[in-house]
Amino acid sequence: MSEDLARRNKEFTLASWKAQNSWNPITAVRAEGVYFYGADGEKYLDFASQLINVNLGHGNKTIIKAIQDQAEKLTYVAPSVATEPRAKLGELLREVTPHNLSKSFFTTAGTDAIENAIKIARLYSGKRKIVTRYRSYHGATQGSMTAGGDPRRLANEPGVNEIVRFHGADPLRSPLYKDRSPEEGDAIVADLLEQTINYEGPKYIAAILLEGYSGTSGIYQPGPTFWNRVQEICEKYDILLIIDEIMSGFGRTGKWFGIDHYPNVKPDIMCIAKGINSGYIPLGAVVMTDKIASYFDENVLWGGLTYSSHALACASGVATIEYMKENNIVEKGAEMGKFFRQELDKLKKKHKSVGEIRGAGLHQIIDLAQADGEPLSPYNSALTEPMQKVSKVLMDNNLITFVKWNTIYCCPPLIITEEQIMEAMTILDKALTEADKYI
Ligand SMILES: Cc1ncc(COP(=O)(O)O)c(C=O)c1O
Structure with missing residues (x-):
């Protein structure tokens, strides 16, 4: 069903910011909390709150x-x-x-x-x-x-x-x-x-x-x-x-x-x-x-x-x-942001491909860099091979976010739990292990 839904979307509609032949959409038919589900029941972890807008998560x-x-x-x-x-x-x-x-x-x-x-x-x-x-x-x-x-x-x-x-x-x-x-x-x-x-x-x-x-x-x-x-x-x-x-x-x-x-x-x-x-x-x-x-x-x-x-x-x-x-969402989000940042900093320590973690609260980014600090994909370029690999690992593990140039956006809904953050960290760990091979 997912395949047919994607095909009809491509046949009758246009996607933003891309040449249409490069658009291979996943599908969504329902969503709850930090997860959304494709037409064949695929379960995705929404690690960018869609376009960094679904702050309270889905289905509130x-x-x-x-x-x-x-x-x-x-x-x-x-x-x-x-x-x-x-x-x-x-x-x-x-x-x-x-x-x-x-x-x-x-x-x-x-x-x-x-x-x-x-x-x-x-x-x-x-x-x-x-x-x-x-x-x-x-x-x-x-x-x-x-x-x-x-x-x-x-x-x-x-x-x-x-x-x-x-x-x-x-x-x-x-x-x-x-x-x-x-x-x-x-x-x-x-x-x-x-x-x-x-x-x-x-x-x-x-x-x-x-x-x-x-x-x-x-x-x-x-x-x-x-x-x-x-x-x-x-x-x-x-x-x-x-x-x-x-x-x-x-x-x-x-x-x-x-x-x-x-x-x-x-x-x-x-x-x-x-x-x-x-x-x-x-x-x-x-x-x-x-x-x-x-x-x-x-x-x-x-x-x-x-x-x-x-x-x-x-x-x-x-x-x-x-x-x-x-529900004190701002205060709770700030607290969860501290935990989130600690976990991201641990990834930085572990992976030589991580140049820097930047951000505040649940608005964080992983910057991937060569040993000399040069970005792993240059500014405004198509993804280089290592970043393509990173993107593929995230996608294969149903962690949905933007991988742009040399960065991975980490901006989940503010209602994310520690357990769900750890689910994402395991996948990021795998993706960064791939990137490390290029450093
Ligand atoms: C900082 C900022 N300003 C403006 C916009 C444009 O908002 P919209 O896409 O709702 O038109 C965006 C969208 O991502 C944004 O991040």
């Missing part, structure tokens, strides 16, 4: 019930109509987001949250330029794709104008960090950001847009030295700070939001999606401070989406956040 009864209850009452009305789940979700977001982020504009995903955040920053400030980081990812529509500094943008260039990029953190391999401590390197990265702003003209810059915690470009996260400077720079030059928490939000890194690791940083605008409702229904949001929101009291918010504030999506968001609060 509370979220499903909230969607069912809402569907019985009201599924959809135009975004100009007021509804209960929309009000409640806005109120909960005000409570869980940091500092004085207080009002939300709902979107259908992450990418349109970014598009709208850029639009809002430009309307509010009257300025145009957006400063972003190389090796970041902000989405796949035209503006967000250009804003990202990930190679996925390259085939779609030139994209939109007035995006400026700067070099970000990479203590392991960036020349900016050579013979320096991570803190010293971070300070240089911040200096270069400030220099870029001066070269581009601060009075033309609407916002700096950064992932609160680095995601699919390899989890290259700068420390507090960098973040404190970003806050200073934004204040000094009157530039807005847009924080993208689409991947790192909702407990992923052991805090509600990635940026919560740096309490001095005060985002003006935050973009969220994915974990906002654990991916049960498409949903995103732009959350902004009262100051920015009140600008739109008298000025038109030139933006809208048919599915903005969708009642089912908002109801699933309310259920997710309430569930997270009632």
Whole structure:
């Protein structure tokens, strides 16, 4: 059955980010907790929470019930109509987001949250330029794709104008960090950001847009030295700070939001999606401070989406956040993250192919490297033979995650147990044993 299902998917639909002939999909017909099951009963361990969004795992009864209850009452009305789940979700977001982020504009995903955040920053400030980081990812529509500094943008260039990029953190391999401590390197990265702003003209810059915690470009996260400077720079030059928490939000890194690791940083605008409702229904949001929101009291918010504030999506968001609060998911995820990291560090000690483990909470990555630190698969290349072998071992053992360039993403649902982590470690151990043969 799996074979036929895969064949029909290939015959009638297109897959993202690949030449179609290279798409050999596994199938899924049901899912529960950290596992999902194929059409022939294959059992897969979901080690990337799908696209790092199913934070509460699959089949959460509370979220499903909230969607069912809402569907019985009201599924959809135009975004100009007021509804209960929309009000409640806005109120909960005000409570869980940091500092004085207080009002939300709902979107259908992450990418349109970014598009709208850029639009809002430009309307509010009257300025145009957006400063972003190389090796970041902000989405796949035209503006967000250009804003990202990930190679996925390259085939779609030139994209939109007035995006400026700067070099970000990479203590392991960036020349900016050579013979320096991570803190010293971070300070240089911040200096270069400030220099870029001066070269581009601060009075033309609407916002700096950064992932609160680095995601699919390899989890290259700068420390507090960098973040404190970003806050200073934004204040000094009157530039807005847009924080993208689409991947790192909702407990992923052991805090509600990635940026919560740096309490001095005060985002003006935050973009969220994915974990906002654990991916049960498409949903995103732009959350902004009262100051920015009140600008739109008298000025038109030139933006809208048919599915903005969708009642089912908002109801699933309310259920997710309430569930997270009632069950201390963020705190428990942080604890489990410590155990997870200890086990990953043990793999690093054991396997010479592991260059580094990076991340926080249940948001970790294994970086595979040669003895001299060179990545086991070069940046933005097809997988080299050792990485293909790694990928095959994981796949043959039904551990589902992304193997990208020289890295393995380790981002399971926040509800994973120690026993399930150990199940994954056994498989990773086998995969890394294969990689070790090439070092
Ligand atoms: C940090 C970040 N921003 C934006 C996006 C885009 O979100 P979406 O795929 O929901 O449009 C993603 C998706 O992975 C992401 O990781």
